[in-house]
Amino acid sequence: MAKPYKEMNREELLSLKKELEGKFEEAKGKGLKLDMSRGKQSTAQLDMTMSIMNVFDSDSVLKTEDGIDCRNYGLMDGIPEVKKLLGDMMGVPAQNVIVYGNSSLSVMYDAVSHSVTHGVMGSTPWCKLDKVKFLCPVPGYDRHFKITEYFGIEMINIPMTADGPDMDLVEKYVSEDEAVKGIWCVPKYSNPQGISYSDETVRRFANLKPAAKDFRIYWDNAYAVHHLYDDKQDEILEILSECEKAGNPDMVFEFCSTSKVSFAGGGIAGMAASKANLDYIKEGMTVRTIGYDKVNQLRHVRYFKDINGIRAHMKKHAEIIRPKFEAVLQVLDKEIGGLGIGEWNKPVGGYFISFEAMEGCAKAIVAKCKEAGVVMTGAGATFPYGKDPKDSNIRIAPTFPTPEEMAEATDLFVLCVKLVSVNKLLDKNVG
């Protein structure tokens, strides 16, 4: 049975340090070149989707069910059958969906950018306001935080709990401060913790009483269909209908994409919102574009057919991804369990495992990994401004490497966690 590091005396720690340093030098000698930094599909996943390339040939009729030619201008807000498909992914009616281009990140950026220049449904453009704030559940998705940072929006950390963001804090900020215009949420299999919001959390979101009438929940349902198991699946309450029930029909912008269903960058993205929101958004959209890539929209719906097609496809993804998650979790359990130097979650979906190191250790661990050729997401990236106040959170992205690479990378990771933790404890002892 492993002895918790904190119970070790100085001598034991020094001896352990020596042993770990030896192992680290050995690992470094291997010349690893591995990447656990980003939530990317692996080649095996991408290959698995290649038959989407057979959907069309030169004899295909590229028309929607309504007879609209997808090769020409028109249907700015997307073809009806893809609205249905993305709507089913999010659990909302097709009429509440706009289909965009290849990236939900761009849709979110545009939503914020447009609010800065033109406000939200008639509100004052944010660029005319002295102060705009967003709530940021942490740890969270670095690219969300980059968007708000880029527009000079002040970000406020909201701690995550096992049920989602700390709703007492969210309610307080949203109801008391008119400068609070939004909150970034990944409600299902959250990035990076893999937490799915509880029903109570979703209902409390829907029942918010915002001080700002242009407050919106930015509901990034990025992992709506990204389960790892058949028999263990999280489901969350559908936020649009909950908001409507609560008398807040316009309070949410929901986003989704097929970047981790079909191809990353070669997929399609969508947004769901109330009719009033969509009408306002479409006004701006007519200035921005004549329409998105309907050929690719049609390709997706011909390939997946419907939500059942997507579900079946996601099972195949899960078969490729699941062993990698389990491998990481097994190594963490075996090597770090009981040592008191780290905690982690065991997600049943999504793309990440979130590791909580001892306070003040995350940066050093990531640096140590890099020294031996394993790239992790930069420590701090999961927090606004890249600043993790405790310097403890590390995001592990197990999907991209092969299972063999994953095993090697995780072995190195736990070694670095141990080594940095020992050094930390020794430093403390000195102090």
Add this chain to the structure above:
Amino acid sequence: MAKPYKEMNREELLSLKKELEGKFEEAKGKGLKLDMSRGKQSTAQLDMTMSIMNVFDSDSVLKTEDGIDCRNYGLMDGIPEVKKLLGDMMGVPAQNVIVYGNSSLSVMYDAVSHSVTHGVMGSTPWCKLDKVKFLCPVPGYDRHFKITEYFGIEMINIPMTADGPDMDLVEKYVSEDEAVKGIWCVPKYSNPQGISYSDETVRRFANLKPAAKDFRIYWDNAYAVHHLYDDKQDEILEILSECEKAGNPDMVFEFCSTSKVSFAGGGIAGMAASKANLDYIKEGMTVRTIGYDKVNQLRHVRYFKDINGIRAHMKKHAEIIRPKFEAVLQVLDKEIGGLGIGEWNKPVGGYFISFEAMEGCAKAIVAKCKEAGVVMTGAGATFPYGKDPKDSNIRIAPTFPTPEEMAEATDLFVLCVKLVSVNKLLDKNVG
């Protein structure tokens, strides 16, 4: 030989009016439903490109020449071989090109929107300025004007000449007024007149001495390869290198797309600019997207191979389009030539014919056409704020209808021109 309407006396005009009204009622009875309103490809053109759908199948290797997997994240600014392809379309080196998504209009919108929120290469964001102005050569492209109108940018009309915009005026405004931040240009086969800027015009552009350091020429090279003839082709000077020669390397943003080469909305778009501009743009781009649709980028380069492939392809487009342009021009010549009630250009490329009616007649002509089932671009659309000061310009878009429809539509159009002109002259006579 036709007698000019202005030389007719009241009696002759009244008799002509009666005859034309009879013909109009007859035409109305046909129940036409034709659209000459937008620059859209015809079905024959779209069909001609369908073999692009055979480029990939499930066994294809979707990698760039450098071995980058186009199915995954990465290469934010486009794959190298497509930079080369779009660069060759614009006549600029690949290193000066960023490849975007499916729409150059979006790229232009984003360029303006980003300047509003973040300025241009470090300048004050336009939303912090009291006044921002754009120069708008008229008649011009309605969707350009909509973008600047949407951001509250004041638009100043600049008359077009046979050589391009009135450069005396352009130089005056640009050098004297720091609020002038841009000018919308379609330098080759301009929309709607089909005018290509003379070498002197391009050189005067390149040698502008802007009062505002964030002044940019918005050079929408939409019809760079869209010739109608093999033996009559306009070429314009390459603006980036001219600007560099003139000591203004950063003064231009150039745009292009394959919307009228491959599929409208299913194509790819690009931007060309100096390295300093591109570096600045890419900083913002990393916040907005992880990358555009590289699968479609690769599809295009595999299909067209290189600029010669595009040129050969555009010849096939020309074979489909040319007869329609010629049919319109022949009818105009035959029916309106010498009557003194309209002028028009004879473009050798692009997508439009611009018709200049008698002053105060354009709206009435378009309304009359609509009454009989022929939709034209709204009168005034070719001017900022939709206001044609002389109410005389009408844009004819001959590409979308079939040749038979085109003939019918043009017959009706000239009939309406005659009828409205007669009425105008009779009104004047009364007054």
